[in-house]
Every structure is written in structure tokens, then in C-alpha cells.
Amino acid sequence: MTTDTPAYSPGLEGVPIAESALSLVEGQVGRLTYRGYSIEDLTGPQGTFEEIVALIYDGELPKPARILEMKRHLEAERGLTPGQIEFARSAAKLTHPMFALQAAVAILGPMDNDFERKVSTVTERGLSLTAKVGHLVGVIAQAVAGRPYEGPRPGESHAHMMLRMITGKEPSDLHTRVMDALLILQADHSAGNASTFTSRVVTSTKAEPESVVASAIGALSGPAHGGANEHSLRLFMEIGDPAGAEPKIQRLLEDKYKIPGFGHRVYHVKDPRSKVIQTLAAEVIKGETPEADHYQIALMVEKVATARLGDRGLFPNVDLFSGCVFEAIGIPIDIFTPVFAASRTAGWTANIREQWDSGNRIFRPAQIYVGAPVREYVPIDKR
Template identity: 35%
Template structure:
């Protein structure tokens, strides 16, 4: 099928003639002088009241509230409600939801070695197909999807280990119930609070690739489940999903603070990345890293490992400043996310999908907000082929 009934069709014996005066091979539209920004870098693609990412000054605000204060004083349920409604409601609850039978059946059909991100994406898609979600997205729909997703991931986490899923304890919060369902026993209170804090830190972060995906899908008037499923697909990519697991592996490879300087110099000389340092946006210490460092210290787990991580961080920052004086490479959220996720006992294979659970609140909040824009997101494209 073609866009025009007058378009020519190539034959097996000869190529069709090209229309226009542009020589073959030069390509493009010389009359199009509009600026092009690869990756849309620097382009303002949306207006939002949900979150402020102030990279220059190392600030992250949710609806005007500082991330550090939200971690210290709030719960994920309260923060999610804030993102969805724009108002702070003390004591807001978000009880976990059970996994519907069609979703559980789909999860049972997946290979045990399927990536948990694939399982979470599949669960969201099947859930959406069972809900008959009406337009437009609403806070009630956002609550339902955010409450169900941790149960689905926990169910797959058990299935891949050869265990049967367990029902959520609805008296628990989302993070605590995730640990309860994953491990099949009541969660440790300190671990549950630490994971809840991680969920808060991961809930929202501006117009990143996955959030942009969710807003594009919503702008077509598709449903909230489609928006989240698309966002999960974007987050799965290694350029976006973060690397707490790689930070854990890196610290094990370094072994001790005394070896850190040599390791960093050798890694940089090979042209490889030092995971947990540097961010596309932040030009100061990532405020999420600062909040999670406090959480990790309060957790009291793996004290020797955390002490080593703190000492290694100091060495890495000093050496990177020496080797890359023209770049600002500060500690990012992945570094201390690794400490928290390891401290609560999660296997590294689950790290990206647990981050996706946290981001459900932000994705769905942006889907709700995008409705108000009432505009299909459709950037233009500059043609560079033969004219």
C-alpha cells in the first residue's frame, strides 16, 4: 500500500525515474531549514507540574516537595497519591491487589528464564485487556495498575524459582507486600521501609525516555495500561533502565578501597564506564543518591559492604575529577540504589523491574496530565533520501 495512488511501482527490469532536480545520492530537502536535534535533546516536549529535575543545582521536586523530605517523612502511597492528584493527603493508602487469573495464567506460560521486565510488561498487557479501561486515564485507574504490578512481579519471581505465588497481605503497604509475596513470609520491617523509600526515589524523574513514551501513547487517546506497557518497553533498554546490578558487580570486582584507585584508572584507560557515576542531567550530587545513602545507612544491613562502598565512592570521585577534569561526574542514584536493593535481599535480576514498579506512579501521573494537553504528539521528520 502507498500514500498516493499516483506513486510509481519499481519493476524487475528497471528502476523508476526520480522526481525533482536533486541529484541522486545528495538527498534531502534543501528548502527545510528548521533545526534538527538528534534524540530531541534540548527540545521542550511537554509542560508539567508533576516533577522538577534541576540538574544544575542537584534538586528533585515532586509537586514542589523536596525528594529528601518525602523520603524522610512520607510513604510511597502518599507520594503516589501526591503525583496523581497534586495534593498531599497524609495517611493515603495503596493496598496491594491480587493477580487476576488471566494474568497468572500468562505468567505461568513464560519460560522460567524470561527476563522479569518481559514478565512485567506481559502482565501489564494482559491486565489491561481484562479491565476494559475507559478514556481518559484517571487516578483510580492509576491506583489499580500500580497496586497490581508488584503482585504480578512477585508471582513471576516465585514461579521462576519453582514456587507457587502467594496472595498479598492487604494490611501491608505496597513495598512490604511485594517482599511478603516474593519471599512467602512476613517482611522485615526495616527492609520494607527501605524498599518503600527506594520506591519514593524512583517514582518520578521528568520527561525521560519511558515517561515520554507513556505521554506519546496517551496523546493518541490510548488507555493507561498501553501507556505503562510501552513505558516498560522503553525502560528495558540498557541506555535508560539504570545499572544497580552492575554497581554491585563493580564493587565486588574492586574488592577493597585500597584497590579502588588502580581499578578506576585501568577502567578509564580502557574507555569503559565507571557505573554509578555521572548523569545526563545532574551537574551536582544526585539528590536521590543522597537520600538512598541515608536509607542504606539506617537499614543496618551489610554494614561492611556499605562502609566499603562509601570509601570507594570518595576514591572514585577524586580520581574521576583528575582524569576527566572537563566533565562533571558525580555519584548518581544507581550507586546507593545498589546498596538498598542488596540490603533488602533482592536478587540482581529483579533490580530493573523493581525500578519499574516504583516508576508506575510517575508514568501514570504523566498519562493523566497528558490528557489536559489535548494534543497528539507528532514531531516532524526531515527527509534525507533521494528527492
């Protein structure tokens, strides 16, 4: 008997894992769209995270009244209990903020574990998580910085709340707009990226949405995925000077090290998000500042690495320049990936809903067994 086993594709390259109407990544032309609208348009001067959450969830560009409604909804949902705040603050003293966030999101889950019976609440739960994860990132950043808890203010937008809580300062309008743009840019990136795929897989076990998002945060933390933004800025700090970029990149490539912020499974041209981030960089990176120095090094890394890797289709991805912009608006380096997580929670949770809407068959792919054949057990005294 013959079986039609599909060819093994390491990393599931090219294997569709879901149908999604949320976002489209077009790797050859370098385009990212949410519900058909380009990220360049969505990150324009009027773009807000609330607008994009409404777009992703509703499928259409929201009218002003709907944006206001979404703003009020997220505001109403972002509250945390004193116990949740204390837990997040304690976790932030024990581990990297990303792991603290993962733990703090997991404990947002309910006392029961029977989401299938409550699946009609999937939109409500997803929006509540989107609101709460941003707040939690602020809580964790405050604890890491040794500041007391100071929560969201009435009427404050999601971006303003996050930036104020993270930095401990009143953000300017420019910085709030840049924060909105960063949250918009990272909100979704097709169902196939590692963390969103994780959210699909965990959803397929009928897990509670909080558990799904905690799992996705774990996937995002890795340096091959969201953690690359922190790693690229650390690399620039280590390089220290634009003239140091060439020898350092040369050495790293000789050692077969992957340059953080470079390369992508789908994009074989420059990541469109990194182009938007560079326009933001031009607005906020000014004067003789550490971020200006780091940005000059980033540009040199781009030049040197593109000369060596460009002909193989490897170009800057979202994480090469994002760290410099995060730094310019006052976000500490170990909070970069948690901010990414807060943004991507919108996409993860919308994918949870799509996964349920699509029938939610459990993911159970096959393996190719390469181990020992079936053999006789040997009792301990005979080995």
C-alpha cells in the same frame, strides 16, 4: 520559501516535550521535588509510597484519612487473576524479569482497544496499574526464586507486600521503611526522562494505559536508563575489592565505556536521590556482609570516577548506590530494575493523565533526511 525548522538536537537535549506539574528536576542545584516538596522531606520516617501516590495524583499533601483511603484503594486494586499470575510466572522462566514484567503488564490490558471512549477512567486505570505492577514484581521474583505463589495479605502496605513477596521473608520495620523510601525516590522524574517520555508518546497514540506502561518498562530496562542499577552492582562484583576500583575505572574510561551509575543529562552535580540513598545505606548496610563490601567499592568508584569526570559535570546518579541498598534489604540483583518500574508506574500513569488533560496531540517530530535522492527503480534482472 524559507521554513523555520528548529535546530536538530540529538537526544532532544533541551527541547521541552510536555508541560507537567508533577515533579521538577533542577539540575544545577541538584534538587528533585514532587508537587513542590523535596524528596528529602518526602522520604522522612513517616513517608510511605501510598502517601506519595496520593500527592502525585491529587497535587496536595494528603491528610491521614486520604493516605488510608489510598492504601485501601491500592489494596483493592492490586488483585490479579489466576491467568495473569500464571502468565507472569511462565514468562519469568523464559526471560529476564524486566522483560517478563513488560509482557505481564501488556496482558493486563482489556479485550478492546478504544481508550479514548473510556478516558474518564484514566485515574482509576492508573492507580490500578500502580497497585498491580508492584504485585506482579513480587509474582515474578517468586517464580525466579522457584517459590510457589504467595499473594498479598489483607492490610499489608504496598512496600511490605513487595518486599515480602520478593525476598520470601517477613521484612523488618526498618527494611519496609527503606523499601518505602526507594519506591518514593523513583516514583517520578519529570516528563523528559526516556521512559516517561515513552509513556507520553505512546499515550499520544490513544493507546490503552497497560500498553503505555508496558512500553515504558521497555524503555526503563536499558542500561543507559533504569538498567544501570543492576549494571553498577555487577561492576562492583567484578571489581571485587576497593583497591581494584582505580585500575578498573581507568581501563573502562580508556575503552570509552560509560560507568554505570555515573552522569546525567540534567544533573551536573551529585544526584539528590543518590544522597538520600546513602543515608539509607548508612542505616541498613552493616557488618561484614557482601553489600558492605560492595558499598565500599561503590564509594571508591565514586572517588576515582569523580576525580576523572567531575570537572566535566559528571557525578553519581541514583543508580550508583541504589543497588547496594536493594541488596542490603534482600532484593536479588535482576529484580532491581523491576522494583524501579513498580515505583515509576505511579509517575508514568500520572503522566498519562496529564498528557490526556493537555489535549493529547500525537507526537510526530520531524527527521533530517540524509539518504539517497529519489532515483529510478531498477528491475531485478537488470541489477
